[in-house]
Amino acid sequence: MTGNVRGRLLDELSVVSRRYMASYALFNQAVADHLKLHPTDLQCLNLLSLEDGAVTTGRIAELTGLTTGSATRLVDRLEKAGYVVRERDAVDRRRVLVATVPEKIAQFGRMWDRLGGGWYELFDGLEDAELALIIGHMRRTVDFSAEQIARLRGGGFQEASEDAS
Numbered sequence: 001m002t003g004n005v006r007g008r009l010l011d012e013l014s015v016v017s018r019r020y021m022a023s024y025a026l027f028n029q030a031v032a033d034h035l036k037l038h039p040t041d042l043q044c045l046n047l048l049s050l051e052d053g054a055v056t057t058g059r060i061a062e063l064t065g066l067t068t069g070s071a072t073r074l075v076d077r078l079e080k081a082g083y084v085v086r087e088r089d090a091v092d093r094r095r096v097l098v099a100t101v102p103e104k105i106a107q108f109g110r111m112w113d114r115l116g117g118g119w120y121e122l123f124d125g126l127e128d129a130e131l132a133l134i135i136g137h138m139r140r141t142v143d144f145s146a147e148q149i150a151r152l153r154g155g156g157f158q159e160a161s162e163d164a165s
Contacts, residue, residue: 028042028043031111031115035108035111036081037077037078037081040064041077045105045108047063047064048063049100049105049108049109054087054097054098055098056095056096056097057072057075057096060074060098065150078098082104083100083104083108084100085101086099087099
């Protein structure tokens, strides 16, 4: 019986996860549309706001899973929109760093604060151990997603029909 319950729970988790990911992707698209950005550019800004300072385009490629060429085009778009600037590295003048524009990031942050006003309330009824469980799940999901992105982009993924040949 336990196997049956676990199977049903895993099936439900699969469905709920797909709905969760789709709802976030659609939310991300709506925010990007509101800011007149591409959804990937929006998430790049999100990731850049978590970095300790200016980064190279190579680091942006790492963060986003994009090629360096695609990351360069992404930086071009963010620069044109006023969210980032390119600056020479003070230590190595040959290196170009991408820095966020503080006023635009603050504006971005204020918008997130307004949209996420009820975020913490979603967790009001949860114990600390339950929050830790959710955090652990999210960290594992981030790592798993990064592995799958690398697999898809690195040519390590084949369709089932290709596997059979």
